[in-house]
Ligand SMILES: NC(=O)C1=CN([C@@H]2O[C@H](COP(=O)(O)OP(=O)(O)OC[C@H]3O[C@@H](n4cnc5c(N)ncnc54)[C@H](OP(=O)(O)O)[C@@H]3O)[C@@H](O)[C@H]2O)C=CC1
C-alpha cells in the first residue's frame with residue numbers, strides 16, 4: 001500500500017513514525033501548508049505521547065502544499081487524513097471522489113449524519129473508508145475485543161469505562177460543535193467505538209451531564225442492550241482543574257473472567273494499574289502486554305489498513321463502526337439535553 005499523509009501535526013508525525021516501522025505500508029507522500037515542514041523540518045511537533053518531531057529526510061517522498069495536488073499523484077493508493085476533525089468530511093469526500101482509499105483519524109466527522117454519508121459514498125465507489133480508532137489496537141483494550149470475539153471467557157456481560165481529562169487550554173475551539181465537538185466527540189468517541197465493538201448498538205441510553213454551551217463537558221451514561229443481562233456504564237469528559245491528569249480505564253466482566261485496567265498521566269509521571277485478568281476460581285493473571293508505548297498501536301493500525309487493501313476484513317477500522325460511535329455519542333447528548341432516556 002502506497003500512502004500519503006494529509007496534515008502534519010501531532011497525528012501526522014505519529015503516523016509518519018508508524019509507516020517507518022510497518023511492513024506492507026509505505027509512506028510515499030505528504031502534504032502540508034507549512035513550507036518548513038515541506039522541507040522536512042518537523043521540529044516543534046509534540047503531542048501528549050511519542051517523541052518530539054525532528055528533521056526528516058524528504059528526498060524519497062513526494063511533497064505537496066495541498067491535498068488537491070497530492071490527489072493528482074496516481075501512484076498513491078490511500079490517503080491518511082491527519083487533519084483537524086472539522087476538515088475531515090470535505091477531505092474524505094475529495095479523496096473518495098479522486099478514487100483513493102482513505103484512512104481517517106478519529107472522529108470520522110462532527111456528527112453521525114455526515115459520517116454515514118461518507119460511508120455510503122465509499123461504498124458507492126467501491127473504496128475502503130477506514131477510521132483510525134486506535135483504542136482497539138492498544139493492547140490493554142485489544143484484549144477485551146479479542147476476548148469478546150473469541151468467547152474465551154464466555155459472554156461479555158458489561159462493565160464500567162472512564163476517560164477524563166483536565167482543562168483543555170491548548171485548543172480554544174475545543175467546545176465548539178462546529179470545530180471539535182467537546183469531550184464527547186473528541187475524547188469519549190474512543191469509548192463509544194469500543195462499546196460498539198464489544199456490545200453492538202445500545203437499546204437504551206440514559207445520560208446525565210454538565211453542559212458547556214451546546215455540548216456536554218462531563219457526563220455519565222448507562223447503556224442497556226437487547227440482552228437484558230448486559231449492563232454498561234461509561235463516564236468521561238473534562239474536569240477543569242489544573243494538574244488533573246488524563247485518565248482512562250475499565251472493569252469489564254465476562255461470564256468466566258473479570259478484567260481491570262487504569263492509567264493516569266500525571267504531570268510528574270504516569271501511574272498504572274496494569275491489566276489484570278481475574279479468572280473464575282480466583283486466579284489472577286497479569287499478562288505481558290508489549291512495550292507500553294502507545295505509538296506501537298499506530299504501527300498495527302497502518303499495517304492493518306494495508307492488509308485491508310490486500311483483501312482482509314477491516315475489523316475495528318470499518319467506517320460504519322466509526323459512524324455508529326458518533327451515533328452513540330449523539331444519543332448520549334440527546335439524553336443529557338432532554339433529561340430522558342433515549
Ligand atoms: N488517535 C489519537 O490518539 C489521537 C487522534 N487525534 C485526532 O487526529 C486529528 C488531528 O489532530 P492533531 O494531530 O492533534 O492536530 P494538529 O493540530 O496537531 O494537526 C493537524 C494538522 O492539520 C493541518 N491543517 C490543515 N489545514 C488546517 C486548518 N485549516 N487548521 C488547522 N490545521 C490544519 C495542519 O498541518 P499543516 O500545517 O501541515 O497543513 C495541522 O498541523 C483529529 O481528528 C484528532 O481528533 C488527535 C490526537 C490523538
Ligand SMILES: O=C1CO[C@H](CO)[C@@H](O)[C@@H]1O
Pocket residue numbers: 048165186187246
Ligand atoms: O484522541 C485524543 C486523545 O486524547 C486527547 C486528550 O488527551 C484528545 O484531545 C485527542 O483527540
